Amino acid sequence: MSENVGRWLRDEIENSILSNEFSPGERLDETVLATRFGVSRTPVREALMQLDAIGLIEIRPRRGAVVIDPGPHRVYEMFEVMAELEGLAGSLAARRLDKTSREAITATHGRCEQSAAAGDSDAYYYDNEEFHKAIYAAGRSDFLEQQCLQLHRRLRPYRRLQLRVRNRLSTSFLEHCAIVDAIFAGDGDEARRLLRGHVGIQGERFSDLVASMAAR
Amino acid sequence: MSENVGRWLRDEIENSILSNEFSPGERLDETVLATRFGVSRTPVREALMQLDAIGLIEIRPRRGAVVIDPGPHRVYEMFEVMAELEGLAGSLAARRLDKTSREAITATHGRCEQSAAAGDSDAYYYDNEEFHKAIYAAGRSDFLEQQCLQLHRRLRPYRRLQLRVRNRLSTSFLEHCAIVDAIFAGDGDEARRLLRGHVGIQGERFSDLVASMAAR
DNA sequence: AATGCTATTCTTGTATACACGATTGTTGAC
DNA sequence: GTCAACAATCGTGTATACAAGAATAGCATT
Structure with a gap:
């Protein structure tokens, strides 16, 4: 695991997306991810922000994150x-x-x-x-x-x-x-x-x- | 202002960096930025995570964010x-x-x-x-x-x-x-x-x- | 029966609290 | 006088609490 949970989650979720474990279009629920990885929502959100910046997911304000389908x-x-x-x-x-x-x-x-x-x-x-x-x-x-x-x-x-x-x-x-x-x-x-x-x-x-x- | 504070801060800080208001190498203190923009540290952190993902700043774990000097x-x-x-x-x-x-x-x-x-x-x-x-x-x-x-x-x-x-x-x-x-x-x-x-x-x-x- | 409105619930967005590691300053020893 | 060790402080990392908007389901009305 990386030195901080946020970074670790970013890599983890990124891999899950690139290996098609999360399909394009799929909704990424912060709470679900948090419980799944056994952490709070805070680092999950930070990971999602980064993935959004990279262009792997799209965060629609107040409407959650979805995996981008190129x-x-x-x-x-x-x-x-x-x-x-x-x-x-x-x-x-x-x-x-x-x-x-x-x-x-x-x-x-x-x-x-x-x-x-x-x-x-x-x-x-x-x-x-x-x-x-x-x-x-x-x-x-x-x-x-x-x-x-x-x-x-x-x-x-x-x-x-x-x-x-x-x-x-x-x-x-x-x-x-x-x-x-x-x-x-x-x-x-x-x-x-x-x-x-x-x-x-x-x-x-x-x-x-x-x-x-x-x-x- | 954008629909959520995090995104607004990202743009704001990004502009500040690109317009050289924050010099390369400068430390970006989360608390300082938070008080400066009148928000809490949470959206500031989210903005910084995104800027890190883009490559404009570098977040060294437990050691804060600095503006990258190309x-x-x-x-x-x-x-x-x-x-x-x-x-x-x-x-x-x-x-x-x-x-x-x-x-x-x-x-x-x-x-x-x-x-x-x-x-x-x-x-x-x-x-x-x-x-x-x-x-x-x-x-x-x-x-x-x-x-x-x-x-x-x-x-x-x-x-x-x-x-x-x-x-x-x-x-x-x-x-x-x-x-x-x-x-x-x-x-x-x-x-x-x-x-x-x-x-x-x-x-x-x-x-x-x-x-x-x-x-x- | 279908459609629209309202209330409830669920999820996201932000703030705050707490814990842990890093930095720095001070004190003591060589 | 310099260097090292320890303590205090400061800042980051994570969790949790709370607020507000969006989705949904149920009810009423046509």
């Missing part, structure tokens, strides 16, 4: 922005790559290769996250890294669904290879272009997303 | 991300431009022209904001627009300082012209490139920024 279109928009940010991170990584970052990327890339070869989509899901985080870090921009991590976290559930799509695992890894090549070659523009394509959702992948979201 | 380097990183997001907005605007957005851009661009011609940097500061907001809206991505507005708001104080730099007003307007041309021509890539250059801080403009920040 909807397919909004999720698409979020991937669009994510693609742009990752593109920037990639281009910065290509320009600023140092030994530590290079090793981190190589290591996580290697783990992705193993999971992909094994066809283990759960393992790949995790390794893929680490790979992308390594790129954020390699960009050497704290603010950008922070923004990327936040959006990445928020898109996590949808990303997971997407990996279930046929062949996505192997194509994803092939894209990773090209991205690594571009970054290691110091080609920022190419890294940016590839990452935009890798993260963004174009063409049929949008219908895949919609279908997987509807399936929940 | 420092020149972090501000540079923020402008870098802003440039990327505006670039995306511009490219989307070029592709999706409709009559309403076109008129909004034309109108705000016209107002910028007048302020620039008059050499009125305060008026230009305001008109420039509206011009950029018109581009965000033209992109037709609610999420992107939201992100742009949030970051724009956070960078507002630094943007203002920058306009004071010699000749910045006229060069800024010339850049606007090229951006408008690209968007109206439907050239998304060019709009993106120009906006990245317009918003980002390269070369000597970084030292201008540092100097203006130090001057406060």
